[in-house]
Amino acid sequence: MIITFVLFMFVFAAIGIASIFSSKHTKQDYYLASKSVAPSLVGLSAVATNNSGFMFIGVIGYTYATGLASIWLMIGWIAGDFLSSTFIHARLRAATQKTGEASFAGVLSRWHGGQGRVLQSVIGGIALLFMLAYASAQLVAGGKALHVLLEWPSWSGAVMGALLVMAYCFSGGIRASIWTDAAQSVVMILAMGLLLVVATSSLGGVGAAITQMNDVPGFMDWFPKDMAVPGFLGGLLFAVGWGFAGLSVIGQPHIMVRFMTLSDGAKMNQARLWYYLWFSVFYSMATGVGMLSRIYLSDTGSFDAELALPTMALQILPPAVVGVILAGIFAATISTADSLILSCSSALTHDLLPHKIENTMVLKAGTASITLIALLWALLNEQSVFNLVIMAWSGLASAFAPLLIVLALGGKPGTKASILAITTGLLVAILWRFLGWHNALYEGMPGILAGLMVLSSSLFASKRNVPAVAGNNQ
Numbered sequence: 001m002i003i004t005f006v007l008f009m010f011v012f013a014a015i016g017i018a019s020i021f022s023s024k025h026t027k028q029d030y031y032l033a034s035k036s037v038a039p040s041l042v043g044l045s046a047v048a049t050n051n052s053g054f055m056f057i058g059v060i061g062y063t064y065a066t067g068l069a070s071i072w073l074m075i076g077w078i079a080g081d082f083l084s085s086t087f088i089h090a091r092l093r094a095a096t097q098k099t100g101e102a103s104f105a106g107v108l109s110r111w112h113g114g115q116g117r118v119l120q121s122v123i124g125g126i127a128l129l130f131m132l133a134y135a136s137a138q139l140v141a142g143g144k145a146l147h148v149l150l151e152w153p154s155w156s157g158a159v160m161g162a163l164l165v166m167a168y169c170f171s172g173g174i175r176a177s178i179w180t181d182a183a184q185s186v187v188m189i190l191a192m193g194l195l196l197v198v199a200t201s202s203l204g205g206v207g208a209a210i211t212q213m214n215d216v217p218g219f220m221d222w223f224p225k226d227m228a229v230p231g232f233l234g235g236l237l238f239a240v241g242w243g244f245a246g247l248s249v250i251g252q253p254h255i256m257v258r259f260m261t262l263s264d265g266a267k268m269n270q271a272r273l274w275y276y277l278w279f280s281v282f283y284s285m286a287t288g289v290g291m292l293s294r295i296y297l298s299d300t301g302s303f304d305a306e307l308a309l310p311t312m313a314l315q316i317l318p319p320a321v322v323g324v325i326l327a328g329i330f331a332a333t334i335s336t337a338d339s340l341i342l343s344c345s346s347a348l349t350h351d352l353l354p355h356k357i358e359n360t361m362v363l364k365a366g367t368a369s370i371t372l373i374a375l376l377w378a379l380l381n382e383q384s385v386f387n388l389v390i391m392a393w394s395g396l397a398s399a400f401a402p403l404l405i406v407l408a409l410g411g412k413p414g415t416k417a418s419i420l421a422i423t424t425g426l427l428v429a430i431l432w433r434f435l436g437w438h439n440a441l442y443e444g445m446p447g448i449l450a451g452l453m454v455l456s457s458s459l460f461a462s463k464r465n466v467p468a469v470a471g472n473n474q
Helices: 003-023 025-033 040-051 055-065 067-097 104-109 117-150 154-172 174-202 206-214 229-253 253-260 267-294 305-316 319-352 360-380 386-406 415-434 442-474
Strands: none
Touching: 003 117, 003 174, 003 319, 025 067, 025 174, 025 253, 025 319, 025 360, 040 174, 040 229, 040 253, 040 305, 040 442, 055 067, 055 117, 055 267, 055 305, 055 319, 067 229, 067 253, 067 267, 067 386, 104 117, 104 253, 104 319, 104 386, 117 154, 117 253, 117 319, 117 360, 117 386, 117 415, 154 267, 154 319, 154 360, 174 206, 174 267, 174 305, 174 319, 174 386, 206 267, 229 253, 229 386, 229 442, 253 319, 253 360, 267 305, 319 360, 386 415, 386 442, 415 442
16 A cells, blocks of 8 residues: 555655756746646646545535435536636736736736736735645645555644655746646545445445435535525525635635646647646546445444545555555655645745845745645644635635626726625625635625625726716816
């Protein structure tokens, strides 16, 4: 098991380090790979970054506890993601080309020209905080997997992941991250597919597995049992809420920057095809594994539900194959952690520091500092991976998705209105979770809607004032 795992880690590190031979040693190359990445690599990297340790650990744990009703999370997430991508991704890539910026915050703040330094700093500061929390969750997920499968201390996986990320991010920046993401995506889908096939076969096939799931009270219900609003209406709110979770992808700088690296904006649909085919297949398999885990691990009170996948793998797979599963889990956590850490580094060195930094050694020092902070947060963390990821995900989405939507649709909000929308959306999402209402409706939905209301009101007010100003000038 250990040999298989170490072999895969060595391959990932080698691929990332090899990217140094393609490096141009500039900021644009370190953070955007000089906008030269092929559509297939963009799609695979983006989906590997999206489907992180959250999928292997958090979603499977949620499916184990919830049952069939968890499919609404999958349907809503993919549908919302797809809807937003139809009009956002290509326009973001075009704005990246036009502005010449090297960061997500830089592009948003200069979408229509101008300086936008204050707005860029606000976006960069919020992104840095929430992406650090997100990165720490990935390191926690990797630690949990190593603890279950190898009986190593939980901190060891977080430390190993941090060192691995630092090794290849130092080599080639985002190009190293994208190359390793593509390799990791193959291992992730292989690991999930192996576990799904073996687990189903061991139970006597699909029919036998469904029969045993039906024996678990409430497990095959179409809607979650603990919804604040019961019945069909509650189920509808649940699905729509998670549709906003999928739409929230556009507010995640570490994912959207992948599409900003695309070699040719006209090839965006090719990148999206790779992304959604992989996403749909992988998420479907993850849901199946999560449901099967409830049959193998029927004592729900005896362990952490987020350890369902690695625990089941130990029960039904030979050690060498368990090594593949462990490599898949660890690959998932690292593919997202490295993306988040690079985006945090970009926010620090490009968006927050007062002077533009072009020296790549200084950029790499920033990456190292961010990695150490994320590791420390992971070692001190006491929250579940699922909760920590959703908190960070909804916070980023509520802050940035409304502004990106309005910009992509041609709106030109001012700096004050943009900052007000960012802070309003973020505060609404935080308050929603604090009050416990996220159990009824994903907090990103009211957060995004609140931000859109602020921006819409500002744009409407500015249009009403134009005739009056014009009249006074005559």
